[in-house]
Amino acid sequence: xxxxxxxxxxxxxxxxxxxxxxxxxxxxxxxxxxxxxxxxxxxxxxxxxxxxxxxxxxxxxxxxxxxxxxxxxxxxxxxxxxxxxxxxxxxxxxxxxxxxxxxxxxxxxxxxxxxxxxxxxxxxxxxx
Numbered sequence: 703x704x705x706x707x708x709x710x711x712x713x714x715x716x717x718x719x720x721x722x723x724x725x726x727x728x729x730x731x732x733x734x735x736x737x738x739x740x741x742x743x744x745x746x747x748x749x750x751x752x753x754x755x756x757x758x759x760x761x762x763x764x765x766x767x768x769x770x771x772x773x774x775x776x777x778x779x780x781x782x783x784x785x786x787x788x789x790x791x792x793x794x795x796x797x798x799x800x801x802x803x804x805x806x807x808x809x810x811x812x813x814x815x816x817x818x819x820x821x822x823x824x825x826x827x828x829x830x
Contacts, residue, residue, distance in 0.1 A: 711737045712811045714819055722749035722808040723784035726777050736786035736810045744788040745816065749808030751827060754781045756795060756802035765791060784808075789816045796821055803827045 713719045724734040730742040736749050750756070757768050757779060767785065770778035779785055784805070793816050795801040806819075806826045813822070823829060 711735070714806050714809050714811050714814055714822065716811060717807070719810060720805070720808045722786050722805065726779065726783060726785070727775075728784065728786045730786065736808060738810055738812055745790065745810075745812060746786040747789050747810035747813045748787045748792040748817075749784060749805040750787045750792065751784050751803045751805065752779050752781060752787075753802040755800050757781070759795060759798060759800040760787070760791060763791060763794065789813045793817050793821075796825075801825050 711719050719735050721734045722728050722736050729735050730738050730746045736747045738747050761768055767779045804825045805828050807828050
């Protein structure tokens with residue numbers, strides 16, 4: 703992947719992907735977007751507006767996004783933060799009944815390989 707390729711990546715609607723969060727700075731590339739490439743084994747492609755329930759469930763599932771890790775520049779997340787979460791984790795959260803709200807315009811099209819759009823839509827903050 704070339705350095706400029708992330709700007710060409712698409713959301714679940716096939717449109718250019720929108721910024722998920724720059725405070726805290728998220729994304730596989732730490733570019734604020736849920737861009738991905740073949741090295742992103744976790745598929746950090748779902749732009750989630752995290753809730754306490756989701757964060758606590760995720761921690762129990764083995765991915766602690768609450769605890770700060772300043773050595774990696776990670777402030778820890780709190781309810782209301784937006785973050786690019788792993789598509790597989792989000793799929794499990796849907797099944798567990800703890801999925802938080804998401805932004806489809808900020809979620810990478812690759813997510814649809816794991817989660818059908820029909821399962822994502824009920825959690826979308828950006829559908830009218």
